[in-house]
Amino acid sequence: MTGFELPVALFLLANLAASLWRVLRGPGDANRLLAALLFGSTGVGILALLAFSQTPAATPLLDVALTLALLAAITAIAFAQRAWQRGTDPKRADD
């Protein structure tokens, strides 16, 4: 533990908040999906940082991070396949 883990995690969370704006604003589903992608990897990072933000390190949280890394792809793929279709493409006016 260096004492920086939590501040860095906070910073990443702030990043995440910023990209949440992208999720909300779009335009279009594709960009939202991108943001979700970022969420995945940022989430993994934050979890890893949280794991080491205490002494001794809470290594179980690494398992959580690993799960997230394994499974984040699934949501994204499902979104691309199922949700993102013609008619919801980014050219359409964002409702």
Add this chain to the structure above:
Amino acid sequence: MKRFAVSAAALGFAFWLISALLNLPATLIDLRPLLAEAIPKSGVAHPVTAVLLNTRGYDTLLEIAVLLVALIGVLIAVPPGNPALSERPATADDAMVPALARLVAPLAVFFAIYVLWAGAHRPGGAFQAAAILAAALVLLHLAGLTAAWSAPTLRLRIGLIAGFLIFLAIAAAPLLGGMLLQYPPALVGTLILVIESGLTISLALVLAGLFLLLADRGGVR
């Protein structure tokens, strides 16, 4: 009008409760020391698992029943012998998703086994492992590598309930001389592992079933 009333009620409720919670004194009863005492007898080192499968194992038994009920509910919503599936998934002929699935799925299985095994002494356990396995199954389906399920076959049905039946049997066996779910001290660790293993497989099938029974049909008929 309704919108306003409900919103106001929700807001008022939240304020009332929050202001009350800010003044809440500490509890008189604390289960933590009790639990700490019980851990050595519980057969597992990890307290959450001890609660889930030992001290409050009865909750878990019923919770599995809830999942099975939900699965049966899904089966009811899907007519048997659903005719030809609609469009294939958009990426079925993509090379990338199957490749990813081929890589991730085995890793997920491996990781699930680890999570299951870890459950005895650190966070993890049957449900988490099952969820990971189920996710892997879903991924395989999204990649076009496994088909969706139509009506479950006998083998599948047995798979779905096997874990539950094992749990039931182990829960009932102590009744011969004691209480429901009162594992014999000598076997407690083993029995919990057996239960968790069975549950992992069945729960994975159930969770995957929630998706795979409905998936890929472009809508239920």
Add this chain to the structure above:
Amino acid sequence: MIEIASSLLLFLGAFFYFAGTVGLLRFPDLFTRLHALAKVDNLGLGCVLGGLALQADNLAVALKLLLIWPLALVASAAISYVIARRADALGIVPWRENEK
């Protein structure tokens, strides 16, 4: 010593993440944003995980940390690919500087 290296790596990671977020917010179209994201946040994750791995007190934990990274890389690559393909299939045209 290790602590300093670790901290540096963490900060570097944070920077990459920040860059990725800026890219997501500021780049003009889907494909360029995708590019920024896939590159930058994986680097960020790599740095963070690497920095933490330095702190690990046993090999298993370090290995686990280092396992997460390639996994995230693979997943991110696959998803980026899927998104790009899908965007193409749906007729989204890449942005060019001379337009607009």
Add this chain to the structure above:
Amino acid sequence: MTTGLLFALTGVVLFAAGAAALLLVDHLLRRVLAFNIMGSGACLVLVGLAQRNGVPDPVPQAMVLTGIVVAVAATGLALALIRRLHAQTGATTLPRDGADND
């Protein structure tokens, strides 16, 4: 303020918002989201309040795991029924007159 209490309070708000949304929104998928959020709020209260002194308490944690399983079960069932209703009627909301006589 401890992490536990903070998240417990967050949970209260989430619950209230989820419950209100469950009553107010019409689209069925949205209602599924609403009840999941409501449930998450209740779970946060359960664990957060129990850990408001900062010490982890495994008992509510185990309960929340059970609660999550139940929520997944309810979500799966709800989604299946929603899809079925849509297939049968094309509707994505419940008919308004359901409570009325005939």
Add this chain to the structure above:
Amino acid sequence: MIEHLTHLALPLLILLPLTSAALAFALGPGRGASLVIASSALQLLLALLLAATIGSAGPSHHAAGGWGAPLGIDLVADGLAAAMLLLTQGVALALFVFARGYFHQDSQDADHWAPAGRYFWPLASFLVAGMNALYLSEDIFNLYVTLELVGLAAVGLVASGGGATQTAAALRYLFAAILGSGAYLLGVALLYGSYGSVSIAALTPAIAASAPAVTTVALVAALLMVTGLLIKSALFPFHFWLPPAHGGSPAPVSALLSALVVKASIYLVLRLWLGPLQPLLAPFAWLPAILGASAILWGSWQAIRAERLKLLVAYSTVAQLGYLFIALPLAAASTTGVAPVAIVTLQAVAHGLAKAAMFAAAGIILHATGRDRVSDVAGIAERLPLTLFTFALAGVSLMGLPPSGGFLAKWLLIDLALAQGQWWLVAVIIAGGLLAAVYIFRVLRQAFLNLPEAEIEAEHQKARVVPRSAEWAAFALAASSILLGIFGGVPLLQLVGGSV
């Protein structure tokens, strides 16, 4: 031997239906009837045994896992629980026999892809398991799990009707159930946060002795739990989900839901209200009573107006449930020395038996006519005399006419209300009985006296006939609701009255 069996009765009442449910599911769609019926018969024996033991030796305990509260979960059966268990096993057994005949008929249409009986057996068995677990649980979080088990199984059963209206009804029910159990869960969370335990035995003294700051939170918790349960109990004005769900389902399902499932959450309201939450909720007792009174009047009125037969019966349930709440402010014992909760239990049992019989009879009628309007039952008494007799007997109990169980309960309720000077309750009870007579005689008049129109008559000729076993099962239920008034009152009231 008997002693040991009694000790086992508590867990077995939960394990048996769980096992038979799982096995019935494994056997496959539409299978498992015999298994579930056999298990149900065994459960009835166990419940009888349990009631006998409790009657003589007091409440029975079972510590699941051997830990004991507050760490573990205790199962406790007192007289009230035993009575509800007995009702559940009895009604379920009769309804299962009924359902076997009923669904057997259905399955003759081979190409009918959504026969309601496909997953009836596992779901119904899970449902019974859930209710038994609910009656026996002494742990408020465990109760949440049982509530969900009961709720989801009931939703599945409603959906099993297969049609769009049933699906919509199931969804409406699901959302109501989830809203209810969500509120309950938050209440549990707050109670655990306030007192550090979810065991009723530990909570009761803690709440009674709690400080003011705790009390506010605990009060919110109590209100949340009770409100959640009231939503699930379909107490007016939370009844919106009940008529479509109960009125649109296949007959055995409607009967199970109306006779048993709503009782489960009402049981919990009573148990919690009169138990640990008593110190918190005592000032609010008049609220459910007023709602109950409104339910009686409103439900009866809707039943009178209903055009569809099963909807009529469903609204009758809305009305009859009101009776179970109006006794809450009448906490003191009556002049006859019978505890109010015992009277409410008697009413619940009488209604359970009668309503199960009535829904079963309605189902047989609909089955035989293929139509569902009250006006379509004209002259059906000619073809289904036994079923109409069943309907009439059940109606006698619902109207509260002698010598039925419903009458006895009504008598004791009026006595209770009078003894405490609550004249408005007396008026409501009396009015409820008269209104019930209006809607029940509406059906009977039509069935016995009017002649079917020619076109319907032609349909009658070719319509399917339900097996005799189904008719007799329904009759047995109706007859029990009558006999309850003559022979059941004393043992039941003593069983329940002695325990609470």
Add this chain to the structure above:
Amino acid sequence: MTFNELLPLLVLCSSLLPGLAIFILPERQHRLRTGLNLFGAVAKIVLVSMLLVGVQAGESYGFRHAVAPGLELVFKADALGLLFITLSTVLWLFTTLYAIGYLEDAPHRSRFFGFFSLCVTATIGIAMAGNLFTFFVFYELLTLATFPLVAHRGTPDAKQGATVYLAYTLAGGAALLTGIVWLESLTHHTGFTHGGFVAGLLPGNESTLVAIFVLLIAGVGVKAAIVPLHGWLPKAMVAPAPVSALLHAVAVVKAGAFGVVRIVYEVFGIDTAQALGLLTPLAAIAAFTIIWGSVFALFQDKLKKRLAYSTISQVSYIVLGTALFGPIGTIGGLVHLVHQGVMKSTLFFAAGNYAETLGIHKVSEMNGVGRRMPATTIAFSLAALGMMGAPLTAGAISKAWLGDGASAAGMGWAVWVLTASSLLNAAYFLPILWRAWFRPPPSSWPEEHIARRGLLETHGLLLAPPLLTAALALVFGLLPEDVASPLTWARMIAEREYGLVTP
């Protein structure tokens, strides 16, 4: 269980069990059904005779069964109950015979006779009820059992009549229920007791007791058709003739009147009722009803409707007798309970015969019917004369005792009421007799269903019951002091049970 406990149950079961069996019988099994009916009726007579003998010898019969703590079904066979039981039992036999003939080849006979038997069971239950709870149970059962009978024909009129009947009786039941439970919550005791059991609540609860009395009397008054609660009765006359006989003479209105007697004498006690000032209003209402019914009867052309209004009037004689403070009036009321039953069933049997044989429904169609159907018309005439209170008839005895009772109680006005009523009775009955005997018959009857066969002017089973009941009425009138006469029995009740000293 001793025999003395068993016997009342057996009396109940002698009609209950055949009734239930008849429900299950297929429609075409008429022989078996008739057999069951007659077996039940005869068995009941035998059993009731055993009761009579026993009670006269001082035996007491009773049975108790607790349905809830503090709530018991109590059956007892006391002298008052037996009076009513005997009446019902005998008339049930006659009515059954009549109904068998009347409904020959009609549809739904299983249903009819099933409910018929239940109806009698309920009546017997009311008669044997040992407390208000039991009374109420059978009182409601009677409502349920008679509703299908009134509606039996299924015509719109019948259905409407039945619905009105149900509305009145269920509402009355509700009032009765409230009154009973209220009373019980005050006294914790509902057993019928000679002299009543509410006196202990006085002083202090006067207004409550008055309210309870009003509720109770309103409850039973519906069935007794006391104005203004009588509205159902003229409508219910659409029922088949045996049912009318049952409603008007045996079961329903009698149950109401019997209830009034029980309430006044054995719940409140005649002294308490008098002390509360309840008797005079009751008498006034009864008197009003007597006149009201008679006046309305005058204007009815439909024979059965005229009889129905006559019933309203006549039943209130019983109520009036009860409300008269003193033994003589009581005896008059009690004896009229029997006399009116016998006479009114004769009248309805005869009316049924006219309708069934010749299609005569209206008074204006009765010209010369005495020549075509002399036996029926003789029975009719005897009963009608009795109703008017002509000398040497049963009716004269009732009226004489009632009149004496009124004078003795200091209610001289009641005598005038009785006189006026008698005149009115004559005014609506005599024209009928005049037409029947002295007007020439028309060339053809409205609808002749049954042809004359030798001596039999109509179906034998239709003819015998009115002749038998008319004969009974005659005997009661001619031999009032006989040991087995209703008058003797009524005096015994008054003396033995109420301690009233008769002259």
Add this chain to the structure above:
Amino acid sequence: MTSALAFDLLLAALLLLSAWQAMRTPHLGRALLAFVVFGLLMALAWARLDAPDIALAEAAVGAGLSGVLLFDAWRAIRNKPDSGKNAGDEA
């Protein structure tokens, strides 16, 4: 303010924001994504609450299963069903 508290506060705010979006934003796809984000944030919250078991379950369910189920259902109900498919109705 410590960074722990800041982190918690920001996380709580984000939880509320994403929940609000999931329930209130007019576009359903956006709502579903907001819900997936909500799930991820819940996992972080559980991690902060020293409940790695729940975090693990939430990550697996929220990231793996719920999203897939919801997206799949969304696609299924987005289009009108073809009319011929209602044959089995027995409403």
